[in-house]
Amino acid sequence: AQKITQTQPGMFVQEKEAVTLDCTYDTSDPSYGLFWYKQPSSGEMIFLIYQGSYDQQNATEGRYSLNFQKARKSANLVISASQLGDSAMYFCAMSYYNTDKLIFGTGTRLQVFP
């Protein structure tokens, strides 16, 4: 069965520092996608970054990068130069069975302090 695990319920980081949010996954499917979403206190779900299981390079989107280690089944999100507006819940998700369906982890709450 597919599973996503986020072991950090909360993280703190100082403004302008980099932070890594952990995500591990379990699947026997060779084809899958990994996603990160941000949920600010206002509640909406914002798509951040995508990594395909066959992608050779780590995905990057501005200050976000995905550290994809396939053998370890990890897909950590790295946020560089943290900003106060990065304070939010962050969810890791995985698509499976070559479908569009996603399963989500339980999330990590990131707090950025000045």
Next chain:
Amino acid sequence: NAGVTQTPKFQVLKTGQSMTLQCAQDMNHNSMYWYRQDPGMGLRLIYYSASEGTTDKGEVPNGYNVSRLNKREFSLRLESAAPSQTSVYFCASSVGIASGAQETQYFGPGTRLLVL
């Protein structure tokens, strides 16, 4: 483009009442989804629709029904609300090709439902 819209934003129901949550997308997406979000549990899939005219159960379908009215609209109905259905409900859509980054789902703003 409005993206994915949901109505209502907030709703309070009494146990046993029924209601329908509405969702519409203007991105010409094929697939649409309904999730619920409970504290500490992430998002869980209730129902999804891979294309107009098709619907399938997700992880937690009990107590819910859905209708894919057309390509744009996907509604979620609670026939007899229970306190356990107190949650935040999100609608999402995706291209539906199940290929790479096109699997990305885009979410509506959510509906907060309280069942007393």
